[in-house]
Every structure is written in structure tokens, then in C-alpha cells.
Ligand SMILES: [Fe+2]
């Protein structure tokens with residue numbers, strides 16, 4: 001099998017690069033493409049976004065701090081989104097669960113700020129396009145779903161958020177330990193445990209009530 005240039009596709013690297021640069025062959029054009037096609041354009045928010053192409057991340061410590069700033073941003077966005085989800089939920093158990101998780105989320109933000117302090121770095125956010133996308137989708141699906149299935153849509157959206165947080169905190173706990181910061185790891189573990197408990201609770205609500213009511 002050969003690609004359009006006639007060279008064998010066996011070389012993943014060549015095929016992959018060709019696909020990435022869309023034939024124009026420059027990193028600048030890839031970045032330009034990213035800006036144009038991104039759900040929330042990187043330049044439009046006026047916030048700094050460090051990411052895949054950044055040279056600011058040189059060490060494990062940089063990576064840890066970057067990811068901490070990513071989850072700090074995510075938690076703040078979740079704190080802003082939860083009141084809207086509370087307003088949309090019809091099931092009492094689900095609404096109560098969202099309300100409690102809003103209070104927990106404020107605690108998560110405080111713990112992350114404590115980790116910044118313990119680690120001796122400034123508490124600031126780095127825009128996270130993943131959580132922006134998940135929250136935008138949550139807003140869209142819960143707005144489009146009929147009342148009968150809205151709670152099921154809200155649970156599914158909330159679980160996507162929880163799973164994002166779980167993956168970030170899981171990574172941060174492991175990296176904090178690797179960097180010799182058990183004090184930071186302990187705080188992050190508390191957030192991780194609460195996200196996991198929330199996820200399990202959402203599953204229970206869905207299985208016991210919400211999905212059955214929507215079926
Ligand atoms: Fe959280």
C-alpha cells in the first residue's frame with residue numbers, strides 16, 4: 001500500500017507528519033490550524049495557555065506545576081458551572097448531590113491553593129481546553145434534552161467532569177510522590193477520593209432513579 005506521494009505507508013512517522021501538517025509542512029501552519037479549529041480559540045481568552053508546544057515545561061517539576069494549574073483552572077470552571085446544573089436537575093437526590101459537590105469543589109480549590117503554597121509556587125490558572133469542552137458539551141446536551149431525559153443527560157455530563165478530575169488528580173498524586181512531596185500528595189489524594197466518591201454516587205443515582213425514570 002502506498003500513499004499519494006508513492007512512498008510506502010509503512011513509515012508511521014512520515015505518514016503521521018504529513019497528516020499533521022496538512023501538506024504545508026510547517027509547524028507554524030499546524031499552530032495556525034489549531035487556533036482556527038479549536039473549540040475555544042487559544043488567543044481569544046486573553047489568558048496564557050501552556051501546552052503541547054510550550055518550551056516552559058522542561059522538568060518533572062514544571063510538568064507538576066503546569067498540571068496543578070490546569071486542575072486549578074478546571075475546578076474554578078466547575079465551580080461556575082455547577083449552579084447551572086443544580087438549576088436544571090429535577091431529581092431531588094441528583095440536585096442535592098450537585099449542591100454538596102459544589103461545596104466540595106470550593107474545598108478542592110482551597111486544597112489546590114494549599115498545594116501551591118506548600119510547593120512554593122504562585123497559585124494561578126492555565127487554561128484547560130479539555131474541561132472547557134466537557135463543560136460546553138454538558139451545557140449543550142442538558143439544554144437540548146427534553147425534561148424527561150434531562151437528568152440522565154446531566155448525570156452523564158457530570159460523570160465526564162468527574163472522570164477528568166480523577167485522571168488529573170491521579171496523575172498529580174503520583175507525580176507529587178515522585179517529586180518527594182508527600183505533603184502535597186496527601187492533599188491531592190483527598191480531592192481524588194472525593195471525586196471518586198462523587199462519581200460512584202452519580203452512578204448510583206443513575207441506576208436507581210434517573211435512567212429508569214427516563215426509559
Ligand atoms: Fe473537584
Ligand SMILES: [Fe+2]
Pocket residue numbers: 101105161162165195198
Ligand atoms: Fe468533581
